[in-house]
Amino acid sequence: MRHVYPFSAIVGQDEMKAALLAAAVDPTIGGVLILGERGTGKSTAVRALAALLPAISVVTGCRFGCDPTANGSRCDECHARIAGGERLTRRPAAIPVVDLPLGATEDRVVGALDLERALSRGERAFEPGLLARAHRGFLYVDEVNLLEDHLVDLLLDVAATGENVVERDGLSLRHPARFVLVGSGNPEEGELRPQLLDRFGLAVTVGTPTNLAERVEIVRRRDEYDRDAAAFAQRWTRVEASLRRRIQRARALVTRVEVPDAVMEKAAELCARLQTDGLRGELTLLRVMRALAALDAVTVVTTDHLWRVATMALGHRLRRDPLDETRATARVDRAVAEMQRA
Numbered sequence: 001m002r003h004v005y006p007f008s009a010i011v012g013q014d015e016m017k018a019a020l021l022a023a024a025v026d027p028t029i030g031g032v033l034i035l036g037e038r039g040t041g042k043s044t045a046v047r048a049l050a051a052l053l054p055a056i057s058v059v060t061g062c063r064f065g066c067d068p069t070a071n072g073s074r075c076d077e078c079h080a081r082i083a084g085g086e087r088l089t090r091r092p093a094a095i096p097v098v099d100l101p102l103g104a105t106e107d108r109v110v111g112a113l114d115l116e117r118a119l120s121r122g123e124r125a126f127e128p129g130l131l132a133r134a135h136r137g138f139l140y141v142d143e144v145n146l147l148e149d150h151l152v153d154l155l156l157d158v159a160a161t162g163e164n165v166v167e168r169d170g171l172s173l174r175h176p177a178r179f180v181l182v183g184s185g186n187p188e189e190g191e192l193r194p195q196l197l198d199r200f201g202l203a204v205t206v207g208t209p210t211n212l213a214e215r216v217e218i219v220r221r222r223d224e225y226d227r228d229a230a231a232f233a234q235r236w237t238r239v240e241a242s243l244r245r246r247i248q249r250a251r252a253l254v255t256r257v258e259v260p261d262a263v264m265e266k267a268a269e270l271c272a273r274l275q276t277d278g279l280r281g282e283l284t285l286l287r288v289m290r291a292l293a294a295l296d297a298v299t300v301v302t303t304d305h306l307w308r309v310a311t312m313a314l315g316h317r318l319r320r321d322p323l324d325e326t327r328a329t330a331r332v333d334r335a336v337a338e339m340q341r342a
Contacts, residue, residue, distance in 0.1 A: 003229040006236035007048035008243055010041055011218045012209050019202040019312050020049050022291040023180050025250045029287045030201025031159075031181035033144070033192075033316065040206045042184040046140050050097040052244055056136055060089040063128050064175040065096070065135045073162075075175035096137030098130050098179075102146055109154060110166055111173075126173050131164045134179040144183030145190045152196050155181070159199050201284045202309075203316035205329065250294035257290040259301045266339065267306055273335045276317045284313045310336050 010017065019032045034042045059066045064075040068090040074082075081088060100109065111129035130139070141147060147155075158164055164177040183200065185192075197203075209215050225232040267285045274281075289305040296305075315329040 003233040004051040005044050005048050005225055005229075006233055006240050007045065007052045008239040009221055009225075009232070009236050010045055010048065011221065012211075012214050013041055013045065013206050015204045015312060016042070016045055016206050018292070018308075019204050020045060020182075021247065021295060022288050022309070023182075023202065024049060024053060024247055025254055025291040025294055026287050027178070027180050029291065030199060030284060031183070033197070033200040033203040034182070034184040034206060035187050035203065036184075036206035037186060037208060040208060042206065043140065043142060046138060046182050046184075047097055050095050050138055052240060052247070053095045054244060054248060055092040055094055057090045058093045058136075060091045062088075064132045065093065065137075066176065067136065070176070073176045073178075076173050077175075096133055096135075098134040098137065098139050100130055100139055100141045100147075100151075102143055102148070104130065104151065106150060106154065109151060110164055112166075126166065126171050128175075129164075131158060131177040131179075132175055135175070135177050137179055139179045139181050141181070141183045143185045143189070144196070145185040145187065145192045147196075149193070152193055156195055156199060197316055198280065200316065202288065202312045204312050246295060246297075249297065250291065253297070253299065254290050254294040257293045257299050257301060259286060259289060263289070263301050263303055263306055266303055270306070270310060270335060270339060271314065273339070274314060274318055274332060276314060277319070281314050281317050285309065288313055307336050307340065 007017070016032075016034055019034075023029050023032050034045075036042065056065075057068050059068050059074075059078055062075065062078055064077070066074045066078050068088060078088065107129065109130050111127055111132060158177050159181060162176060162178045163174055165174045166172070181200065183192075209218065221232075264282075264286065267289075268282055271279075271281045271285075285306065288309045289301045292305050292309055293299070293301045311329050311332045315332050318328045318331060
């Protein structure tokens, strides 16, 4: 058994870790985009977080990982089982982390006719795709900025509806497909389509640490993990267990967190100053502030939460000004500083 690198053992990259934790507490935030050079811990952090999260309950025998408590959001097969008088049971399952390769075909992503059963038994059956496997977990797309357009369109449709509808090869089937979309990439290799960029709730930029002590600690820990992953993971068991409990408490608390009108007005003022399009910025700020407050174990959001999440929630939503070469994140930081001084 290969032990996943512990989330708590990741050195630095605080903004990336905060964004992933917030998305884990409230998946409706809309996913996380992580931009930066190779070798900065992007994929390591995603897999480490999934391994950290508690198991979920799924319907026994369901190929799509349906939630036993979600009466209105089940696959066609579960609905047919209920209609036939079967009582659905449940079993525990690990939260899935599914990689979507750049070269994946549409059939592999959405699912298609099961050729083996069709040829051997003459049955017309559906073979679930990556979207089915990712339901209630994480769909990770490395180099998301290089993803082919037809797959981008497909992801946008599913992200908007939370459902995958398949009409092909004489098959007609639908199943829930709700997942936290995590994308990573190097912006120097290509830009994301604006439609997909807007779908990510949070976006963070990671870089190679410049602090000497931090660089040495990263290399030391990684070397220890590579030499004996089991022993390294064991040393972090207590810290990981503490973080797992913190996430569980935050998930239970987040629906009770209040956002005062004064804080929401500040969030709207910030979006207006930055001239963000639409109201998705405010909605994302609302959700991520709640998640962050829940992680802090408090039930009332403060302006401090707003300032902490502003850059990751708004930096990728700003219009480009060809006459202003200032980075988007710097523009957000500047607007925050001006509001704090006011």
